[in-house]
Amino acid sequence: MLTKKHALITGGAQGIGLGIAEAFLDEGASVVLADRNEEVLEETVATLRSKFPDSQIYGVEGDVSDADAVEKMVAEAVEATPGLNVLVNNAGFGALSRFWEMDPEIWRAVVDTTLTGTFLVAREVTRSMLAREARGSIINIASVNAVIPTTGCAAYCSAKGGIEMFTKTAALELAPHHINVNAIGPGTTRTPLTELTYETPGFKEGVLEHSPMGRLGEVEDIAKVAVFLASEYASWVTGQLILADGGQGLIGLPPYYETLMGE
Template structure:
């Protein structure tokens, strides 16, 4: 637990399920008020608000696409109107599709760039335009991936969006460091969330993935939520422009284990 987080206000995009939902719950446990953005999963968002309020916390669910300026502005407005401010912005929403690159349609490409990369840009822009004129400190956390580093054939749009997000984070961190605004990313490895549900239904695929992870297991969404809470808190006050990989060691290049290569 991080005592400085109590009473802080956060926006979490894609917060109705998966990693975003774990972050929402973790933030609420810290005593934060949370604006939960969802795109289609109204039930998941409403259920989360219900669970948080039942425990005496504060949350509100707001529908909207993160790929639009209005969608992000509505989240900021909800934070200000309902909770009186904004301290932390988490751009978590994202998705991936698999296809050989020569068969990826322009629409499929554009949609992933729009949600995974333009979404965090628009979220950061909305938050910065609140923090800067009001002279407030700020904290942005963007959900990247191990694939900001590791190429993944047949997922070119996804890897490109996360690689771009990595440079966006670093650039923003440098640009606004003097304004007391920190910008970091989390780079999850393979986590147990709906994005992977279909893939891991096949136990051989799950085993194959686990064999690529030094810690030999798929991650729990709460592992990512713990990282988000730390980045949101003052415990990380001297950290900016970084990607915190939460990946069981997958970015350590398992293929070289035991001196191979």
């Protein structure tokens, strides 16, 4: 399904990004993983190369919130896979705090990686694709929090909501160039990011109570949507946010802050 696809996946060293990389490799794509955690990135690339010995798999180190680093990261990715035609903007994280108690530095760190990083990497990859007249796809990993607020997550929700509008605007600008831009909004998904919070008493139960399908998401649930959006099956789909959340967005999310802070 993705044999002519060459993908750059940010935050690809673990979690959802890694799940997407594996699914893309299964479908015949070549992948470049970009991550700021060099150690985990190296281990992941080595593991994937032994699992997919016939595939092209590369790793590039860099921080998506740093414009100069992004320029270098994308140049290296294009050097490794000159036909680069898919970008998955996946790097992102949140911080738990009531907004009136939040340190502006923490707000900036969340927004710089999650929203500004999405813009910076999309900008560099788009420039490269336009210069090569390449058609392809940009897939931004948002969250169910792009459309549903949760207590204690103002910076994250704002950044993810921003990704939805960035996706729509970029889709409009890139439609004449046949570059599709879409977003995926995962619900609560089991990854290293969420693993620790699951151990907090009441957290997992709260999520499950607010999960119409009665389970947490797995990275494969998100990766399947990314495969679709990167494929020719989605050639007429652009500017969309697809929630992959087992129905969480239909009924709202549990009070994360209260549970995690024991309030």
